[in-house]
Amino acid sequence: MPHDIRIVTEADLRSAVGLDIETVDVVEQAFTALAGGEVVMPPILSMDLPAANGEVDVKTAYIPGFKGFAIKVSPGFFDNPKLGLPSLNGLMILFSAKTGLVQALFLDNGYLTDIRTAAAGAVAARHLAPHTVETAGVIGTGVQARLQMQAAHLVRPFKRLLVWGRDAAKAQTCAEDMAALLGIEAQAVSDPSELVAQSQLVVTTTPARDPVLKAEWLHPGLHITAMGSDQEGKNEIDPKALMQADLYVADRVSQTEKLGELRSAQEAGLWDRGIPAELGQVITGQAPGRRSDDDITIADLTGTGAQDTAIASHVYQMLKDSPAGTVITA
Amino acid sequence: MPHDIRIVTEADLRSAVGLDIETVDVVEQAFTALAGGEVVMPPILSMDLPAANGEVDVKTAYIPGFKGFAIKVSPGFFDNPKLGLPSLNGLMILFSAKTGLVQALFLDNGYLTDIRTAAAGAVAARHLAPHTVETAGVIGTGVQARLQMQAAHLVRPFKRLLVWGRDAAKAQTCAEDMAALLGIEAQAVSDPSELVAQSQLVVTTTPARDPVLKAEWLHPGLHITAMGSDQEGKNEIDPKALMQADLYVADRVSQTEKLGELRSAQEAGLWDRGIPAELGQVITGQAPGRRSDDDITIADLTGTGAQDTAIASHVYQMLKDSPAGTVITA
Structure with a gap:
């Protein structure tokens, strides 16, 4: 019919x-x-x-x-x-x-x-980032870097944005575009450790196969969303960072243990916290989320059906x- | 772009x-x-x-x-x-x-x-059925019963068709339609064992979960194509028949052992012939096919990407x- x-x-x-x-x-x-x-x-x-x-x-x-x-x-x-x-x-x-x-x-x-991926970043920020985000940082300068910041700004209206990318000119353009789009101060930085140090919310948006964010850069009151890894072999976050954080949250454990940051931490033999929480469980209160503004939290997003x-x-x-x-x- | x-x-x-x-x-x-x-x-x-x-x-x-x-x-x-x-x-x-x-x-x-499934039946008949098929039989009366017979007739132009289904009226209509379409003699039969006994080529096209074709009906010079099973739990052919046949051929072993007739034979603990041949291997000569017009052969089609x-x-x-x-x- x-x-x-x-x-x-x-x-x-x-x-x-x-x-x-x-x-x-x-x-x-x-x-x-x-x-x-x-x-x-x-x-x-x-x-x-x-x-x-x-x-x-x-x-x-x-x-x-x-x-x-x-x-x-x-x-x-x-x-x-x-x-x-x-x-x-x-x-x-x-x-x-x-x-x-x-x-x-x-x-x-x-x-x-692109849209639903950026929206998931905003959901993670809404439920895991500190209540007040003055400065946000993005690692990567492509379509998702921009959309992730646009989405995050809806739930944490930060006043300042830092951008780092391997290509300084692209980082500069990205910062200029985002300043215009969001009506905020935005600047490219030459050192990603500086970006993390000054930010309360950092989103990594790269296809990196070696970490772009080091464990020693973590500081109290930081939330990181890693959304770049969606395949075996990709890895944005230093596996040690997952252990240093107070809370690691997966979009879906069955995916992040194969395709996400959790895979790298498990393969490095570092992960000893059992089955981690999923973002939905944090939203519904089935699993604890951030306990204080000083916690360090990491969300690992691989993208779900x-x-x-x-x-x-x-x-x-x-x-x-x-x-x-x-x-x-x- | x-x-x-x-x-x-x-x-x-x-x-x-x-x-x-x-x-x-x-x-x-x-x-x-x-x-x-x-x-x-x-x-x-x-x-x-x-x-x-x-x-x-x-x-x-x-x-x-x-x-x-x-x-x-x-x-x-x-x-x-x-x-x-x-x-x-x-x-x-x-x-x-x-x-x-x-x-x-x-x-x-x-x-x-529907078309590619029927065409696969014809490929199986072309490479596995006896050279001469005077009478073909089909178990089932739906769209695939008709298309399978239309396709088989392209490669084995049989003169007579027997049809069996649980609903005698549908079997009668199917026989009448096929007689008109193929310009051959076609009749509905009330006993599927009689259909098998008189046929050199039989195609089963049902969603049966209990076998509709018994091992004791097999006879020299018979080729059976079972195309109905495509899910765990479906089973058209008596598992013992797979062992009685001279040759069992899968469309894809990784599928038939999960979704096809092979699954039932393995689950019944009957299968002891190792990894069976696939239809493509028979076509290319990598695996032996029918050795004589007296062989009994079975093709198990689950449908492939x-x-x-x-x-x-x-x-x-x-x-x-x-x-x-x-x-x-x-």
């Missing part, structure tokens, strides 16, 4: 969907649901295409109470820049959780992933009665 | 794509490639949605030499008939194997799966210069 499918392109999604507190709240719902134990979230399907220096990941999750579930396909083809194409692409498909019928195709080329289901459902609701996109009967 | 994506509905796919010898050849290429060892085919991603009596499977495979790879999403929501909707739906997405960009969306509601990549690539090539579907720039 033919039914309507809404197909929305990246350009239309960029016009319609931004990074706001509503998006943060929707992504927080996904984390809350994960703590409830009734979410069904299979392991990520991952396929390498060595001949093309490519890979593709598929994520999904069913969240009770959501009317739909998303399946997200994220190809990464790392020779694309030589062809003038971005490395990352992909789409989200939203299905009815009642009938399995396709409801929408979001041909977002990764845009909704539950976030994809949350953002896709949100966008579908937003656009349902709008003329955005093309409706195909299939 | 925006690029063109072809979106084709089920109706357009049904007009353009049929079950012919070219399709069988394309699917055979997928099996040949699987035997080459360079195919990348991750385990099936499978998610249950117990609240909706639903499930969703995601299959994919990269086949060297193919310009694209497919990701197929197959939801099955078994309360849908109460809503007047089919249980099975879904779509295939074709990506460039060079850049990862989406090339086409086939909103086929399972039609291309490689078949999906093959059919989606084939359809994309076929439709590339046609006006079929809608082209969206995204």
Whole structure:
């Protein structure tokens, strides 16, 4: 029986969907649901295409109470820049959780992933950062560095931003752009240890395979969100830092022990704290969070299918009665 | 950078794509490639949605030499008939194997799966059935029963067809339809043992959880293709039959030992023949096939992502210069 499918392109999604507190709240719902134990979230399907220096990941999750579930396909083809194409692409498909019928195709080329990833950073900051953040720091200068700071500013309206990246010119541009966007003071720094020393909230947004943030830089009253590692072999945070922190929180332990910072700490033989808390458990009070403004906390975000289901459902609701996109009967 | 994506509905796919010898050849290429060892085919991603009596499977495979790879999403929501909707739906997405960009969306509601599944049956019959098949038998009366017989007739042009199903009226209708479609004699039978006794080629197409084909019905010169089992718990063929046969061939051992007839034989503690051959190995001569017209052979088909990549690539090539579907720039 033919039914309507809404197909929305990246350009239309960029016009319609931004990074706001509503998006943060929707992504927080996904984390809350994960703590409830009734979410069904299979392991990520991952396929390498060595001949093309490519890979593709598929994520999904069913969240009770959501009317739909998303399946997200994220190809990464790392020779694309030589062809003038971005490395990352992909789409989200939203299905009815009642009938399995396709409801929408979001041909977002990764845009909704960018948004939901930044929103998750804001959820971590909301529940783990000190109440007052005067200065925030970001390590990395790309799309996520900017979106993470934009999202964090929604929940911790810091007055000053420090930016560090391997390329000083890019750090400078990033700082200038963020100063204009957020109406705050922002500056590039040449020493990442200085950035950490002056910040109460630091987000790492790099694809590093050797730590960019050292354990000896940690100081009381610091929250770190590491969101760059999403594959075996990536590692942004000195494994010793996870042990020095008062609290380590995973987005999903089954992922961070394979793809995140927890993996590095476990492989280094340092981790001896058993099964760590998940962000959703902190949100719901099932696990303790920050106990004082002096605690050092670390959030390890690898990205979950539950976030994809949350953002896709949100966008579908937003656009349902709008003329955005093309409706195909299939 | 925006690029063109072809979106084709089920109706357009049904007009353009049929079950012919070219399709069988394309699917055979997928099996040949699987035997080459360079195919990348991750385990099936499978998610249950117990609240909706639903499930969703995601299959994919990269086949060297193919310009694209497919990701197929197959939801099955078994309360849908109460809503007047089919249980099975879904779509295939074709990506460039060079850049990862989406090339086409086939909103086929399972039609291309039906075709590639039947084509795989024909590949099995081509390489395993006796040279001459006078009578074919099909157990089951649904869409796959019909398509499997249509496909088998392309490679073994049998003169007579026997049909058995739990519902005698449906078996009668199926026989009448197939007689008209293939221009052959076809009749419904009331006893499946009689069907097997008179056939040289039997295809089982049921969702049975208890065997519908008994070991004592096997006879020299018989080939059986079991294509119904694709989940833990399904079982069409008496596990003893796998041991009585001269040859058992899997589409993919890593799947049939979990989802196919091999699983039941292993769980019953009967299987003692080590790692069985795969269909691709028989096609390429890496493993022996039928040795004489008196052999008894069994093919166990669970459905592979490689078949999906093959059919989606084939359809994309076929439709590339046609006006079929809608082209969206995204």
